[in-house]
Amino acid sequence: MDCLFCKIISGDIPSSKVYEDDMCLAFKDINPQTPVHILVIPKAHIASADGVNAENSKYVARIFEVIPQIAAEQGLVGGYRIISNCGEDACQSVKHLHFHIMGGRKLPENMG
Ligand code: 5GP
Ligand code: ZN
Numbered sequence: 001m002d003c004l005f006c007k008i009i010s011g012d013i014p015s016s017k018v019y020e021d022d023m024c025l026a027f028k029d030i031n032p033q034t035p036v037h038i039l040v041i042p043k044a045h046i047a048s049a050d051g052v053n054a055e056n057s058k059y060v061a062r063i064f065e066v067i068p069q070i071a072a073e074q075g076l077v078g079g080y081r082i083i084s085n086c087g088e089d090a091c092q093s094v095k096h097l098h099f100h101i102m103g104g105r106k107l108p109e110n111m112g
Contacts, residue, residue: 005096024059027039048097
């Protein structure tokens with residue numbers, strides 16, 4: 001399958017990993033929008049939040065278990081934002097479910 005994030009999982013495309021286990025991988029966004037900008041992805045190809053179901057929701061559960069650990073390791077003591085763009089209107093550019101962890105400065109209230 002021609003999926004950028006599946007290639008990052010397989011190691012065919014390099015990434016700056018910050019966390020990895022059997023179900024998920026976290027790495028630095030190549031084009032950071034905030035001082036800390038991490039992407040967390042499931043190690044299963046789920047196209048977007050629309051593709052989450054009873055069979056694969058365990059990946060999402062694991063991601064949300066490790067996000068606080070990643071945030072703490074990244075020094076996000078003041079808080080952080082979790083974003084998942086889903087579909088055209090949200091400008092999802094990579095069609096493999098991912099959660100942006102963003103922080104390291106005060107973020108704007110306005111979400112668009
Ligand atoms: P989206 O717009 O789909 O919510 O987010 C995709 C994110 O993936 C963007 O923030 C973009 O900078 C990041 N990205 C795209 N290609 C790569 C890549 O090859 N490596 C890494 N580390 N991030 C990428
Ligand atoms: Zn994929």
